[in-house]
Amino acid sequence: MMDYDYMKPASMKEVFTLLKEYGPKATLIAGGTDVMVNIRNRELSPEVLISLRGLHELRYIRKNDGYHIGALTTHRMLEQSDMVKGELSALHDAASQLGSVQVRNVATVGGNICNAAPSADTAGPLLALDATVVLEGPDGRRSVPIADFFTGPSKTVRKGDEVLVEFHIPEAPGRFGSAYWKHARRRAMDLPLLGLAVGLALSESREIFDARIGLTVAAPVPMRAHKAEEFLKGKPLEAEVLEEAGEIASSEASPRDSLRSKAWYRREMIAVFVPRMVRLAAERIRDK
Amino acid sequence: MKKVSISFTLNGDEVTAEVPPSWTLLKTLREYFELTGAKEGCGAGECGACTVIIDGEAVNSCIYPIPEVEGKSVTTIEGIAGKDGTLHPLQKAFIENNGVQCGFCTSGMIMSAKSLLDRNPAPTRDEIRKSIAGNLCRCTGYVQIVESIEKAAEMIKGAK
Numbered sequence: 001m002m003d004y005d006y007m008k009p010a011s012m013k014e015v016f017t018l019l020k021e022y023g024p025k026a027t028l029i030a031g032g033t034d035v036m037v038n039i040r041n042r043e044l045s046p047e048v049l050i051s052l053r054g055l056h057e058l059r060y061i062r063k064n065d066g067y068h069i070g071a072l073t074t075h076r077m078l079e080q081s082d083m084v085k086g087e088l089s090a091l092h093d094a095a096s097q098l099g100s101v102q103v104r105n106v107a108t109v110g111g112n113i114c115n116a117a118p119s120a121d122t123a124g125p126l127l128a129l130d131a132t133v134v135l136e137g138p139d140g141r142r143s144v145p146i147a148d149f150f151t152g153p154s155k156t157v158r159k160g161d162e163v164l165v166e167f168h169i170p171e172a173p174g175r176f177g178s179a180y181w182k183h184a185r186r187r188a189m190d191l192p193l194l195g196l197a198v199g200l201a202l203s204e205s206r207e208i209f210d211a212r213i214g215l216t217v218a219a220p221v222p223m224r225a226h227k228a229e230e231f232l233k234g235k236p237l238e239a240e241v242l243e244e245a246g247e248i249a250s251s252e253a254s255p256r257d258s259l260r261s262k263a264w265y266r267r268e269m270i271a272v273f274v275p276r277m278v279r280l281a282a283e284r285i286r287d288k
Numbered sequence: 289m290k291k292v293s294i295s296f297t298l299n300g301d302e303v304t305a306e307v308p309p310s311w312t313l314l315k316t317l318r319e320y321f322e323l324t325g326a327k328e329g330c331g332a333g334e335c336g337a338c339t340v341i342i343d344g345e346a347v348n349s350c351i352y353p354i355p356e357v358e359g360k361s362v363t364t365i366e367g368i369a370g371k372d373g374t375l376h377p378l379q380k381a382f383i384e385n386n387g388v389q390c391g392f393c394t395s396g397m398i399m400s401a402k403s404l405l406d407r408n409p410a411p412t413r414d415e416i417r418k419s420i421a422g423n424l425c426r427c428t429g430y431v432q433i434v435e436s437i438e439k440a441a442e443m444i445k446g447a448k
Contacts (some may be wrong), residue, residue, distance in 0.1 A: 002310060005290065005310075006309035032351055036312070037333060039349075051353070051355070105346060106352070110416055188422065
């Protein structure tokens with residue numbers, strides 16, 4: 001078994017001091033549902049774990065100039081928030097299907113994003129909700145659109161001396177709804193073989209005013225299907241329109257063959273589920 | 289090997305463990321306190337055999353760092369029967385309804401079910417299934433387990 005030291009700072013200032021002191025010998029840990037497994041699998045061998053779980057001020061879901069979600073917010077908190085369910089539905093869909101109750105009780109949304117798995121459940125919804133990632137370093141904060149946050153599998157723009165502290169989701173334009181589809185073989189304890197999130201805004205005449213499509217396991221990093229989004233804008237919610245948007249999104253993606261699925265199957269499922277998630281997002285707008 | 293001193297409430301008692309900071313809660317329960325009810329199945333948070341309740345929430349103790357337990361309240365399968373040995377309704381219901389076959393998943397199943405019933409004493413079948421979605425059983429096919437939890441909920445309701 002790996003031996004390492006464990007630090008639990010009570011303030012961001014202490015976190016930065018420890019990160020400076022230990023540098024690459026240290027690994028940040030939040031809920032630990034990835035980090036602890038990576039250590040066990042010998043994919044990580046830190047000399048010290050710096051726990052962020054003492055930073056209680058980073059656990060929150062607030063509405064005020066859009067939505068603010070603290071990085072240490074657990075998936076269980078997102079799952080149980082009525083505001084998230086009603087107003088950020090895609091994020092509720094993702095949070096409530098991640099892992100198990102035991103995992104959701106500890107796993108954090110900041111950890112899910114920093115771990116940067118191509119299959120990260122919350123990445124698609126955060127893309128579809130146009131979230132911004134707020135990073136804090138010793139010299140202050142900076143914001144990065146989530147679409148620019150991922151640079152490769154397990155790789156992000158977060159620097160070694162920075163901590164992801166918050167997600168900011170702008171207030172959606174007018175009549176807005178969102179939905180996430182986790183395409184997996186099992187209904188529990190599985191990773192998606194494809195993740196697909198849609199954020200949709202409709203005009204009074206029920207034309208598509210704005211559309212955002214977030215895809216995961218569709219490319220080396222979570223991605224937006226910009227061409228399909230542009231195609232949808234200004235168009236009516238009609239079957240042929242949605243089907244064509246699905247085909248466009250499918251052609252934008254660059255999925256690969258992997259243990260869980262094949263590239264051709266992922267492409268076909270993108271074409272199938274873009275229309276379904278646009279329709280579900282539209283139904284949720286109607287139900288409001 | 290460096291050790292740390294971690295104080296917490298374990299099944300109602302104030303305890304202190306002197307263990308390396310890299311130990312998990314599961315390892316501490318099994319090897320320091322010799323409470324072997326929680327099992328190691330996968331060791332990676334997938335199977336739920338190690339499930340315990342911390343401050344009311346079911347967690348996988350196999351991936352829970354022991355330093356995070358400081359000041360918290362941990363309940364294991366050993367802590368749910370009465371002091372006089374009276375079994376918890378979940379334990380009785382699992383015995384009476386064949387919720388136990390090989391037994392390896394049982395303590396985790398019961399702890400997940402307890403965290404559900406403690407906040408939702410009358411769960412639907414769907415809520416029960418979701419609450420144990422993170423607990424693998426390779427014997428029963430889950431039917432008797434779900435029935436056991438339903439019976440336990442009825443027993444708790446009847447006792448009130």
